[in-house]
Amino acid sequence: MVVARNKIVIQDKIYHPPDELIFNFYCANPENLYHFIRKQIEKSFIVKGHDIQEKAFSFQKIGDLDKFKVKWEAIKDIDKFSYFRITIGLSGSSTKGFGTANVDIKVALRTEYPQDKLWQKTMIYEFSRVFWHNIFYENTRQEYTERGRVLVNDFVNKLIQYFEGIKKHE
Numbered sequence: 001m002v003v004a005r006n007k008i009v010i011q012d013k014i015y016h017p018p019d020e021l022i023f024n025f026y027c028a029n030p031e032n033l034y035h036f037i038r039k040q041i042e043k044s045f046i047v048k049g050h051d052i053q054e055k056a057f058s059f060q061k062i063g064d065l066d067k068f069k070v071k072w073e074a075i076k077d078i079d080k081f082s083y084f085r086i087t088i089g090l091s092g093s094s095t096k097g098f099g100t101a102n103v104d105i106k107v108a109l110r111t112e113y114p115q116d117k118l119w120q121k122t123m124i125y126e127f128s129r130v131f132w133h134n135i136f137y138e139n140t141r142q143e144y145t146e147r148g149r150v151l152v153n154d155f156v157n158k159l160i161q162y163f164e165g166i167k168k169h170e
Contacts, residue, residue: 006115010133011085011108012141014148020106021152023159027166030092030101031068036162037090037103038072044155045086047074055087067093078144081137082111084151103159107152109144111137 013019041052056071069091076084085108092101111133119125 008113008115010111010113012110012145014084014107014109014145014152020104021156022105023103023156025101025103025163026099027101027163028098030094030099031066033090033092033101033103033162034068034070037070037088037159040155040158040162041072041074041086041088044158045074045076045084045151047076047086051075064095065093066095066099078147079140081113082109082141082144084108084144084148085110105152105155107148109141109148111141 015021038052041047042049052072052074054070055073056069058067058069060067069089071087071089074084074086074088076086078084087104087106089104090101093099113129113133114120
């Protein structure tokens with residue numbers, strides 16, 4: 001990720017359409033997914049724990065009903081200019097140990113070019129950057145997009161295996 005006050009950001013979604021993958025499950029103790037998803041983000045996307053931020057968390061208990069909502073965001077650096085921005089949300093509710101869980105997955109490939117220095121704001125720099133990006137870097141970004149799909153598919157497969165394991169124990 002480029003550290004700069006001014007920068008050009010190019011963002012591509014990993015999947016077209018949909019922009020996000022949504023999974024809905026009915027299972028026992030859906031709130032237990034919190035720990036599983038947090039650990040699986042680290043394993044599937046190969047990010048360290050400190051690179052994952054919990055952006056939102058809410059838990060409500062109303063009588064027998066437990067409602068919860070969590071959103072994580074992780075950044076996986078790929079090279080000097082590009083990184084994956086991973087956003088995963090978990091929400092659901094349960095009553096007496098059974099309930100629903102909804103998991104949303106959004107992953108985007110972002111490329112950032114700094115624009116802080118006077119040289120980086122000139123037309124010559126911009127022409128050369130666009131030329132370099134289109135001729136040399138575009139194929140690399142396509143490979144990164146494909147790698148992102150593989151990482152997302154791994155996460156989804158582990159999530160489905162987890163739910164199949166829960167169904168066997170019910």
